[in-house]
Amino acid sequence: MYTEKVMDHFTNPRNVGEIENASGVGTVGNAKCGDIMRIYLDIDDSGVIKDVKFKTFGCGAAVATSSMATELVKGKTVNEALQVTNKAVMEALDGLPPVKVHCSLLAEEAIHAALWDYAEKKGIKIEGLEKPKSDIHEGEESEEY
């Protein structure tokens, strides 16, 4: 089903974790649909992404696209990071099954959401960045059994 690259990023995901006092955090997706991605960004004063971490609840493709997306933005400037599209993520993974394309979209959105959060915190406006739609807030409930 998945390419070798996808399987590699799924089984050995890069940059899993949290960043305390991150410059920006974005969470997108929805537990109902089975995919939630959260991206933490550590951005230095010159606008370079020095570190990035993620957490993902979702299928193999969701994990792999998150991992690849973090790899692609790491070390980039904010403006460069903004150019990392879902297509770029997919290509870097040697493709995804058609039913999994939405995962790559979610990864793009997660980056954007984290950048938006960064911009809000800094009180700046990033050219070309729109408010993410599918951001979910941290407080969303998940019942325990």
Added chain:
Amino acid sequence: MYTEKVMDHFTNPRNVGEIENASGVGTVGNAKCGDIMRIYLDIDDSGVIKDVKFKTFGCGAAVATSSMATELVKGKTVNEALQVTNKAVMEALDGLPPVKVHCSLLAEEAIHAALWDYAEKKGIKIEGLEKPKSDIHEGEESEEY
């Protein structure tokens, strides 16, 4: 499909042939439906069936029931022959598949038709014998190819 008895009477049919100047001849069935039986009877003055022959166009069961019917009436009186029912023919053959029961009815009818012919020729009436319905006349056409 067929019992051993049926197969025996089909492959070694008894009394196949014609009787010249027969006391009675009966032909029943219909080429359209795929079954025609003709019975020849040689009946002596005391009303005993001394000889009987048949010709049949039809399936294995049609041939076997004709053969068995001739065996069952041979040596019998006219009145005894009239009692030979399709059930008796079937029993004597150890049964027939359901779709082939009509063959045994045809055999009964063929005997009756031959007896009717005999009665007509002699100008007598045989108690309990009705004019056969499905008698076909010898002149019926069959095209050649």
Added chain:
Amino acid sequence: MDRKIYLDNAATTKTRPEVVEAMLPYFTELYGNPSSVYEFATQNKKAVDEARGIIARALGADISEIYFTGSGTEADNWALKAVADAYASKGNHIITSKIEHHAILHTCEYLEKHGVEVSYIDVDENGILKLDQLEKAIRPTTVLISVMFANNEIGTLQPIKEIGEIAKKHNILFHTDAVQAFGQLPIDVNELGIDMLSASAHKLNGPKGIGFLYIRKGVKIRSFVHGGAQERQRRAGTENVPGIVGFGKAVELALATMQERAEKEIKLRNLLMKRILEEIPFVRVNGDKVRRLPNNANFSFQFIEGESLLIMLDMNNICASSGSACTSGSLDPSHVLLAIGLPHEIAHGSLRLTVSDEITEEEIHYTVDKIKEIVEKLRKMSPLYEDFMKKR
């Protein structure tokens, strides 16, 4: 002859040992459900798609246009019922022939009970569809023409390309029941203008219980069997993996040997026809002399009935088939033989012999010898023959 002589290859065929060999791993080793996520099952998915690819290439079709079914009959049912439903807003009229297999005819009867109108086009004395009558039957409401590629009884091949052109000209879908033709003759769905095509594995040395329907991309379709998402959500039910793999293998072998087989079968079949026509009086050959399946011979022996003939052949180890009504328990003989104009009593005496490339010339000679003997024996028993000879 000790050996059984199987001359009923139109009824079904022997599954080739290579086909069984190809199927075997999918029973006890690679038995996973292709819908599953794990690697173990994706191997099966791949095997299924390989078979699909072989079949698609055999037809000049795309792999996404082949849908596996449980039989040729199911494919026929699906094609007709789906088009009737999906195109109901365009019209409710279907055109078919009088000599289709019951899988088509009985489905048409069913559809007629549900508001569909069906025209049954005549065939000529050789069993070839009357194209002028076909074209005249077309109405603005016609949604489908379904005509078989080759007839299962008399072997006649239909003018498929011409039918395809007529269908195209009038913007009507064209389905063909190719159950008898697929694997025996080259078929290119694009060249012939075929929109849908049914086939069945067991007619070409594949396993029983597996068929397919080719559906050209763009044809609106409805599911016939509803349930899981198998076959691109079109035909539900866990895939018959061994059956599909076997079908693929059978098609591969059939294609590779097609020419050679056909030549051999035609030779055997022609020998059979020649001897029977020369040596037995009052017999006719049914079906077209030239435009017919390589392996099919069909005779009518006057004055005798087919089932008797079959049973006596069987006692001589020869397997054959007949259009006789007696074999089916109905009273009417084959609708195909009646449609080509045979009178009932002649139709009753018909015999179909369908050879394979495993048959030898010696067996053909033996078979003809036996037929001669049996026909003679049965005619001696026949009141029709008696009448005929007396009248001469």
Added chain:
Amino acid sequence: MDRKIYLDNAATTKTRPEVVEAMLPYFTELYGNPSSVYEFATQNKKAVDEARGIIARALGADISEIYFTGSGTEADNWALKAVADAYASKGNHIITSKIEHHAILHTCEYLEKHGVEVSYIDVDENGILKLDQLEKAIRPTTVLISVMFANNEIGTLQPIKEIGEIAKKHNILFHTDAVQAFGQLPIDVNELGIDMLSASAHKLNGPKGIGFLYIRKGVKIRSFVHGGAQERQRRAGTENVPGIVGFGKAVELALATMQERAEKEIKLRNLLMKRILEEIPFVRVNGDKVRRLPNNANFSFQFIEGESLLIMLDMNNICASSGSACTSGSLDPSHVLLAIGLPHEIAHGSLRLTVSDEITEEEIHYTVDKIKEIVEKLRKMSPLYEDFMKKR
């Protein structure tokens, strides 16, 4: 573990070698078409009827009440569509449950588009049908109740006898999809008041591509696949002789080993459940604890998603299945898990493990160890788990 651990026996099973052995002669030796007249083919007819007899006896049914189909799905489609058609003059209402297989649910959707009304009855938190709701749903126009014998995801057994009694009391036909139960549990159609029953061979170590529908004598029926006169003129298409013979053999073996297998499977399954519940936090068992299939275990692991879990198990040579939406490409998780009241995010984290009698205790222990590791790993990656732990 080098060996693959197959824990997805609800998806499909390995065809037993004895079953394949029984099928083999019918491919290359006894390959005749059972409809033929000659002796060679009547052997197959006999073999088909022997299999039919084995199945009939397994259900306490008459041999004439068993009709072979190409799958369990086809049997389900046939039952529902035929009753809807044959009893249309009585009414147009069907009752079923919310947790049926898609073979039933999608057929119901199809029927709804064609004027049939369908009531979908709720189940309780263990997946057991609400009988009071069922009885209340009955209308004068109700022609059929169709409730599955055992659920394919959570293994819950339905109160079949009680449903049969309700159906009888109201003079309504009762169909049950027993695809998961047949061969695993004793079933007597008379004792349970079942009028129609669907089953599929590949769920009980038989071959894929063959199923049957039991239809009680006296039930009015319509054909679903039209064509030849096979299956008492009810289900057309050349019989899948090897498939049918294999089905018969599989049933024979399943019956002979039923008790023993069930005991072994329950032991393995309970070990699995015990260890997982004891050793992994935030997990629940889905389905009824007692009234469930012997081989079925179904868990929901909170904060993780099922497909990830499956893939990681696969990398450890463990085959399992999930009610996760991701495996099917849809967004909603299993309708069964939602029907028993699981919130979406919990349903997404579900795992179905279905054992067989070939599984060892050692393999169960290995599997649990792996699940523990993987769940831990995935939770460490999960933003939901992060949130949950922070809030504690």
